Amino acid sequence: MRIVFALLVALLLAWPAAAQQNVPEIPFDSVPDFVKLPAGMNFGEVPGVAVNSKGHVFVFTRSNSAGGPAYAPAAAQLLEFGPKGEFVREVGKGLYAWAFAHSVRIDKDDNIWAIDKGSDMIVRFNPAGQIVMVFGRRKESADAETGPWEDVEPPLPHVDGLFRQPTDVAWDSSGNIYITDGYVNSRVAKYDRNGDWVKSWGEHGTGPGQFRLPHAIAIDRNNNIYVGDRSNRRIQVFDTEGRFLRMFTIDVPPDPRTRAVNGNTPAGDRLAAVIGAPNSLCIPPGQSQVMFVGESTYPGRIFKVSLDGKVLGVIGRSGRLLKQFSGAHGLACPTENEIYAAETSNWRVQKLLLRSPS
Secondary structure, three states: OHHHHHHHHHHHHHOOOOOOOOOOEOOEEEOOOOOEOOOOOOOOEEEEEEEOOOOOEEEEEEOOOOEOOOOOOEEOEEEEEOOOOEEEEEEOOOOOOOOEEEEEEEOOOOOEEEEEOOOOEEEEEOOOOOEEEEEOOOOOOOOOOOOOOOOOOOOOOOOOOOOOOEEEEEEOOOOOEEEEEOOOOOEEEEEOOOOOEEEEEOOEOOOOOOEOOEEEEEEOOOOOEEEEEHHHOEEEEEOOOOOEEEEEOOOOOOOOOOOOOOOOOOOOHHHHOOOOOEEEEEOOOOOOOEEEEEEOOOOOOEEEEEOOOOEEEEEOOEOOOOOOEOOEEEEEEEEOOEEEEEEOOOOEEEEEEEOOOO
């Protein structure tokens, strides 16, 4: 049986994915000026967005708190807005964990989880904005060797309970916690609902169960765990014990007329390496059997995908205008027809309302 499985995996890896042609464009609107910031305040890069059960929108942005030298500023600020986009408050102002904002998520009890890539920390706030759990630990500023992590070969060994540039968090139906870790460690860490360490799985590589930047994570109602393995340009699916189940890629060619917002527009092998690269994932709550996937900065689209990996539709394209994107780094989808897209290069959050094809 193991030999058969190994052969199937080898065939899966070797077989070139056929480009998915004629994928429909999903009609949608973007609400103009949805988020209303206080006078004189602006977003910086916006890597994260989340929505709670009351329709409040949480934005994790690299703005206003940015202080320090040009090559290593602290840049993280967590802001809350009401259902109509009105400013409510700043959560965790000046927090020790704030260094370089990456993601924000809301669990089923409306707790707020902020993932900071710069401090290597994940912070859980209760709905009132008080800290109730902290995961990981930042390097101490008093230590002479404190500095950014380096990618080395062979990779540094993993350490239970500590992170190196974590990226995202999700929960299964029992409340177990899964953290993608991330830019350096190339693994998924699992804690139980009480915050006790359980295990981790994954290592740097291209095989099943290996990662080259696990950048996003989402869990469906059947406790299947979807990991956006961005640099491998694929989504891997696991059970709650970390056993590899399957994987799929998104292979929809971009409109050749579109251009990258920043840098040269990829072509040839460079383009093939970024098409469908999963920057962000979200699964609407309830009985939904679809997922939304934000593509990396270029071609910069959002896809509606069935949970078995079939692309059902394309939303938007690369650009700076309303209804265009420069990489949806974070997605929140409270329903199948309402999506919030956080963009790093465009420094904004868009509220998208999907329409039925006419």
